[in-house]
Amino acid sequence: MSAVNDTNFNSAVFLLSGIPGWEDVYLWISIPFCLMYVISMVGNSVILFIIKTDPSLHEPMYIFLSMLAITDLALLIATMPTILGIYLFNSREISFDACLAQLFFIHSLSFIESSVLLLMAFDRFVAIRDPLRYASILTPPRIAKIGLVFMLRSVVQIFPLPFLLKRFQYCQANVLSHSYCLHQEVMKMACSDITVNSIYGLFTIVFTVGLDSVFIFLSYVMILKTVLSIASRAERLRALNTCVSHLCAVLVFYTSLISLAVIHRFGNSSSHLLQIFVGYVYMLFPPLINPIVYSVKSKHLRARIIRAFIK
Template sequence: MGAKGNVSLDLLPFFLTGIPGLEAHHGWLSIPFFTMYIIAIVGNSLVMAVVQVDHALHEPMYLFLFMLAITEIGVSISTLPTVMGILWFYVRQVDFDGCLAQMFFIHTFSCMESGVLLAMSYDRFVAIYSPLRYTAILTWPRIISMGFGITLKSVVLMAPLPVLLRQLPYCHTNILSHSYCLHSDLLQLPCANTKLNSILGLAIVLATFGLDSLLIVVSYMLILYAVLGIASGEGRRKAFSTCVSHICAVLVYYVPMIGVSVMHRAAKHASPMLHTLMSSIYLFVPPVLNPIVYSVKTHPIRQGIVTLFSCRREFL
């Protein structure tokens, strides 16, 4: 295509889409979306604060929960500016580099979340299979190394995506189908061959979410085998009950992701609102539900939140 068809990257804007068909109701829709952001950010911040201030919670399980809360706050903050900008002020335009940056942070934090969920499944396996050596195996240095490794892996894998997208010419109408920038969405816009980008994106998905989910399943197969080896029924119940919160977190994270993937491939002609709804569930629901689930199902976290507020009231 001639030079007229390509737009300079310095001038190229992208246009985000709100909720198709409900543009006239953005003001009302901003209330539940903003409420979800508040719950996600405040809820996960409370979990982090409780784990940080209560030395009794400086154990592997709660340190991994601290990491999970960081990733969920990261995902929420990554999408918040554009989502609320559209719903409150109908600001749909986002500059090219800003869109690439948002895409990078959304996918990086999502990848980190998947890695932390895998680490938490390993934590539960060690706690049930070898409880007497639990703290000896999962020491502070090893937990810190695992957290650093998850972060480094996520950053290294996602870094090439915006770099490669920036090299491509864009000459179509640059309208994205969500209120935030996603790699799969951006791949539809260049007027050049995006095969390399698609292959790389698929390889990253398989190496992160695909491998992580497979290893989580293997971990729970081993956990189930270890639980069934416990002699007493009460012991089996107590052992497996320690996994309930993590199982909920895994389901809340992976079920919407699978739904989005199936929708993207098998229901391309479905209503745009349905695609938007599924993507919103995938990004917004886990950060909202996980702190609630862990607060309800995990007594030390629930008690820690109560103590934290009690201490604050006494201080005031």
């Protein structure tokens, strides 16, 4: 079925892209993708299981980590059908409604992950700045309320996007650059004025990811200021060491997200392979790296995981 010259948005079909020119080895390419999905799913699931079943890990830091793991799992589930569908079954077509649903979940979950990383930065700041009141400030009910507010902020901002896209007619060859749907790509397929979508998409990025990254930076400025006021060098290193895992998660997530956003908005002349590579890094690396980094750097979590598998 062709996905071209369809002016009825209800019957529009988009073609997702794998790696152009590598179609003959898609089955082999599917092996590392399957491995990444399996490792990411198992890693995040193990972290959730250990935190849930071990009362000693019911602390603010690990509650935030479980929120990050849930978000990563949801992102994997949102992208797995289309990415693996291309490389395992050469299934490139996706209906318009399915594409809208996928981009809604991808963008909402990406914004939620940004919010969780901000909350984790605040958690590290409170733990280092005021350790004696840490548990009383970040109580489970308060964490739940803050998490709900940030989740609603993300969902409410993304909610208009599918409706803004539905009002367009699509009369171009609807071939997307990635193996999943993104708002910035779908809107470019429309043969209508996309100014409103472009402005609103930029607004959501700045208001969410932009503000979150600024507040994370300010949190670490305050953390560094607090750490430098500690007299003991050993205590300073110990305090900074508790931030390493979070810094790795922040760098992996924001570097890939910002790179992808810049490429789509300003990199029209950039290599198509570069766009594809950055797209996969953005979607697959954070869920893969986060559980590994936290399991390695968190002594308590690592000990609980080893104990669970030894049993």
